[in-house]
Amino acid sequence: MKRRTLRLVEGVTNIELFYDLIFVYCISVLTSLCSHVEGFITPGTWLVFTFSYLAILQVWFYTTLLMNRFGESSAADNIHLFINMFLLYYMASGVHENWADTRTTFNLAWALILLNQAVAWGFREVVFTNLDDDDRHMIRHTVATLAVQSVMSFAAAFADFDTSVFLSGTTLLVGVMVWRWSSAYRAKSARFAHVSERCSLLTIIAFGEMVVALSAYMFNTSSLLFPLFAFALVVGLFLIYIFEHDNMLDQEAKTDGMTYMTFTSWLIIVTGNLTVALEYMPNAAIDFLPKSIFLAMCLVLYLLTSFTIARYNKPEFKVSGKYVAGRIGACAFIVVVGVVSGFHPLITLLADTAAVYFALWHEWLLYHRRIHLAVFGRALGHEHDAVHEHEEPETIFADAASNPEADSTSSAPPTNR
Numbered sequence: 001m002k003r004r005t006l007r008l009v010e011g012v013t014n015i016e017l018f019y020d021l022i023f024v025y026c027i028s029v030l031t032s033l034c035s036h037v038e039g040f041i042t043p044g045t046w047l048v049f050t051f052s053y054l055a056i057l058q059v060w061f062y063t064t065l066l067m068n069r070f071g072e073s074s075a076a077d078n079i080h081l082f083i084n085m086f087l088l089y090y091m092a093s094g095v096h097e098n099w100a101d102t103r104t105t106f107n108l109a110w111a112l113i114l115l116n117q118a119v120a121w122g123f124r125e126v127v128f129t130n131l132d133d134d135d136r137h138m139i140r141h142t143v144a145t146l147a148v149q150s151v152m153s154f155a156a157a158f159a160d161f162d163t164s165v166f167l168s169g170t171t172l173l174v175g176v177m178v179w180r181w182s183s184a185y186r187a188k189s190a191r192f193a194h195v196s197e198r199c200s201l202l203t204i205i206a207f208g209e210m211v212v213a214l215s216a217y218m219f220n221t222s223s224l225l226f227p228l229f230a231f232a233l234v235v236g237l238f239l240i241y242i243f244e245h246d247n248m249l250d251q252e253a254k255t256d257g258m259t260y261m262t263f264t265s266w267l268i269i270v271t272g273n274l275t276v277a278l279e280y281m282p283n284a285a286i287d288f289l290p291k292s293i294f295l296a297m298c299l300v301l302y303l304l305t306s307f308t309i310a311r312y313n314k315p316e317f318k319v320s321g322k323y324v325a326g327r328i329g330a331c332a333f334i335v336v337v338g339v340v341s342g343f344h345p346l347i348t349l350l351a352d353t354a355a356v357y358f359a360l361w362h363e364w365l366l367y368h369r370r371i372h373l374a375v376f377g378r379a380l381g382h383e384h385d386a387v388h389e390h391e392e393p394e395t396i397f398a399d400a401a402s403n404p405e406a407d408s409t410s411s412a413p414p415t416n417r
Helices: 014-020 022-035 043-070 075-093 099-127 133-158 161-181 192-213 225-247 258-280 288-312 321-340 345-389 393-402 404-408
Strands: none
Touching: 014 022, 014 043, 014 075, 014 192, 022 043, 022 075, 022 192, 022 258, 043 075, 043 099, 043 133, 043 161, 043 192, 043 258, 075 099, 099 133, 099 161, 133 161, 161 258, 192 225, 192 258, 225 258, 225 288, 225 345, 258 288, 288 321, 288 345, 321 345
8 A cells, every 4th residue: 555645635625515414414314303203302212312413423523533633635535424424324314213123224324434434544544654653642542442332333233122222322432431531632733723614514504404493483383473583593593603603713722622522512412402492382282381491491501502612712702701691691581581481482482582682792792892902902012012113103003993803813812801
């Protein structure tokens, strides 16, 4: 086999974006698992939903990490992605509330995906000549983990029901534990701009399924208020995420990216539950109390999830006391109005929408306040330099005021948070 030098591709490739589209189908299948249940979701169905979600996300994580650390958009990379795409169809088709009927399909497809990933990771060590010791340690560690998971998942495909449940759960747990606590992935920094772009795309895909779920409001309710405020709620939730990602996230952060991807997985899981909750709201066959409480709980979790993502913001946009107070206030409003109204569906939806837009407005307000403080602090620094260099301070202040965007990315912290 010809050995060559690894040359990382810049940014996210079109093949990676195409690969992520398979998760549109996967998330749709996961959501439909809960919407097809008669009545409110049962604990057993929710466990299948959560387990399947995490297993499919784990496939995405290891593929994204591989492309981030060792991707060069080669033919081998593309073949690996296409094979995984094809197998994910079968893995998703095995998602069913009756695990006994589909466990073989799910686990066999999962085992083959894990094996394909192990081969793709191991291929890097064999072919590339310019890998350092940290790279090789990461590759060997990942190949061993994926191989163990693959064997366990393959065994689960043909074991009896109880054993299959145990082995499937253990397979997922092994991946989660290695992902969360292994030091092999934290020895070097990731290309964080690449990680954040892939994470944002997957999150947008999850929101896309939420938009699709709103179609239930067009057929199951006679009131225009339900679809109107449900759509406004989804738009507000999306704007909260994308506003922070586009304006405050530090795309040049020096980090391994592992924790950021973990937080993103939590956000996507919460978004998936929110999608199910929104589908339940116009369904008259489901009691209003559990579905309204479920929606309120999911919204509170979503608003609080931003606390975790915000740790990767630029220095001037780190979490402040006012930011925390605004989010907690929005969450408290959702809970208080829900309790006072007895979680009446329409009142709950109105209160939820109002709370989300308050959180968005409050975030926007704090962002622009910090922008102005950063510009002002920068201008003061220029004035100080101008005094020593016999320049005119007024000119520098004018330049700073006329181009605030250039100063907004400054790493200098504001004088008053």
